[in-house]
Amino acid sequence: MDTGLTGKTAIVAGGSRGIGKAIALGLAREGVDMVIAARNLDALSQTASQIAKETGQKIVPLACDVTGRAAVDAMVDAAVEALGGLNILVNSASLPGGSPNAVGRIETIVDADFLDDFDTKYMGALRCARAAIPHMQAAGWGRIINISGGNARTPGNLSGGARNTSLVHFTRTLALQLGRDGITVNCIHPGATRTERTAGVLAARAQKDGITPAEVEALDYAVGAPRTNALGRMVEASEVADVAVFLASSQAGAMTGELLNPNGGAGNAVYY
Template sequence: MNTLAALHDLTGKTAVVTGGSRGIGRAIAGALAEAGADVVVASRKLDACETAATEIAKESGRRAEAVAFHAGHWADCDRLVGETLDRLGRLDVLVNNAGMSPLYTDLTGISEELYDKTLAVNLKGPFRLAVLAATHMAEHDGGSVVNVGTAGSLTASTRELPYACAKAGLNALTVGLAEAYAPKVRVNAILPGPFATDLSRGWAPEDPDEAPFVPLGRMGRPEEVAPLAVHLASAASSFTTGAIIRVDGGITRKV
């Protein structure tokens, strides 16, 4: 194994990926397994998690577990960490990827329920889960937390304002936790821009390879985020913490 490959090797590590059954989360979970990690796929729908876990195990030869989990519920965050340790015996990498961006007609039409749910899934739950995971990592062999936010947190479009507010909080959480759990735990964030996933079908162009509003001229693909997550999870990024990295095709190049 060459030096670069060795730095990215996650053999013997256990990674938890929330929202890991589809889209960007599924790509990250698969990439972490390919790098050698055992993986826990966590999302609301157990059957989708089980399908993804079975596929990942078959493709990578690594162990993959499925856990039903709601990112907005603190009790589920506690249970996810507990089940990971019970089943796999360790926790080295957390990817806080679960999120939601509900549609609304106008700002005055946003209900308290919608606002609270958006903040819970995108910020409250990730806060609790990251604190639990990082505390465990700091008390053991160290580790890495990767928060998946959005480039929209830097621009705050009125079409997704509660979501952008929550993800801006996730940026702040990343910086704060990087200080709180150093030196044994590194905490970084990835900010995807417009990506072609099932969640973007409501607003994305019909042809994802034709997106003139993106400087690179197209939508991103989930597999274009996954290698960065592996990098941040591994020893290859051993001097990187508190970083907020944009993967957005240049959308926020002037922000």
């Protein structure tokens, strides 16, 4: 299937590792040149070389902390300069789950940590979109893809839930504001997704419980286990990337303001 993405240009915020890196690779395989942005330039440079080597696309690493407007504006300007325009923005710059001091019972919440989480995930996405939109409007075609998360639908994590829910509202509102400019805005709710950090997390739990990492994972996805899903296995970052590539593609041109859930069928609620 021709996704219509060859020759398009992108910024993947949070593209140095995890879900953002998988999306960057997925887009590059479809012929997209891009900037990947995050705070650590060494990690970005390594990822950029790896993706460029595998795909032959132009992958430019740019250090940027999305918690600052000036830094984001400068990053987007530099991206447009390096790529000759901008068609696609992926917002995946944020630590998964939220700060330990912002996710628990209300009496444990540290205001500054909660606001830091929100500043990164929600305001970071807003800052990147605000800077990117004029370039998409100039091209008359654009895609904004916000990586949110299933915590939005699961009570329990105050910071993680609030940031993710707010991104859904952001997605829908921007979709209404930008549709007539040829720009679609959509959101993805990953569930628990295997990234570079997963092996370490499983290993730590395995050591604590005196079993192997494979056994920890099998228990998580057993029938009836609290973390399980309909597929009975963890979702890979590349599978989330496949959905993002679809949302960026010409095949998804009629879809905007929507939310897709590549989470293996996690949760019991019926959404309509």
